[in-house]
Amino acid sequence: MKKLVVASNNAHKIGEIREILKEDNIQVFSLKDLGIDIDVVEDGDTFMENAYKKAKEIYDYIVENKLGDYMVMSDDSGLSVDILKGEPGVYSARYAGDHGNSEKNNQKLLDNLKGVAYEDRKARFICAMVLIDGENKIIKVQGEAEGYIIDNATGVGGFGYDPIFYVPEFKKTFAEMSSEDKNAISHRGKALNKLKKELNSL
Secondary structure (H helix, E strand, C coil), X not given: CEEEEECCCCHHHXXXXXXXXXXXXXXXXXXXXXXXXXXXXXXXXCHHHHHHHHHHHHHHHHHHCCCCCCEEEEEEEEEEEHXXXXXXXXXXXXXXXXXXXXXXXXXXXXXHCCCCCXXXXXXXXXXXXXXXXXXXXXXEEEEEEEEEECCCCCCCCCCCCHHHEEECCCCEEHHHCCXXXXXXXXXXXXXXXXXXXXXXXX
16 A cells, blocks of 8 residues: 655645545555654745645655655645735735634635625635655646635635635535535645546556
8 A cells, every 4th residue: 555645734634635545545644643843834936836845845854764655745725816816826824914814814815805796706726736756756736626705604614715615516615515526626636636647657
């Protein structure tokens, strides 16, 4: 069985990745599972730059400390709103100043969209994903999910901007969907499926 370290301790994210990879004979570990306490500075200009930086730093650490034979995967993801010229973008997790404060981030986004008509609130979740399996095996993929930002948070599932990200085809926000439905169409689900195809072709 292949062993995969996800360069994250975000329990929601690890859970989604485990769920999507559960039938692929891949054992998924978080940084915490391996006792790795590294906070990689995400200072890239794009999601892909940040994803690569995280994966490379963690991969190098595992090799240098002889922790075992692991593939390392990192993703950087966020929300891009067209009328806000791509905001919050790479700052999605810290849009309102506090890293990971979803309530404040959502409120700031809604404040910035005050008075904007629904049809002009087009947005997409973007997930850039990098997997390193040895010095010469580096896979880079990106997945996107299209939707609209609504005014009122709806649903109790998901995390981050999920309660205000509405998908017309499902007539639901990400936070109202079952994990199966969300994973089938989400940015992370699409990126992981691309990644699985690339892995199988190696």
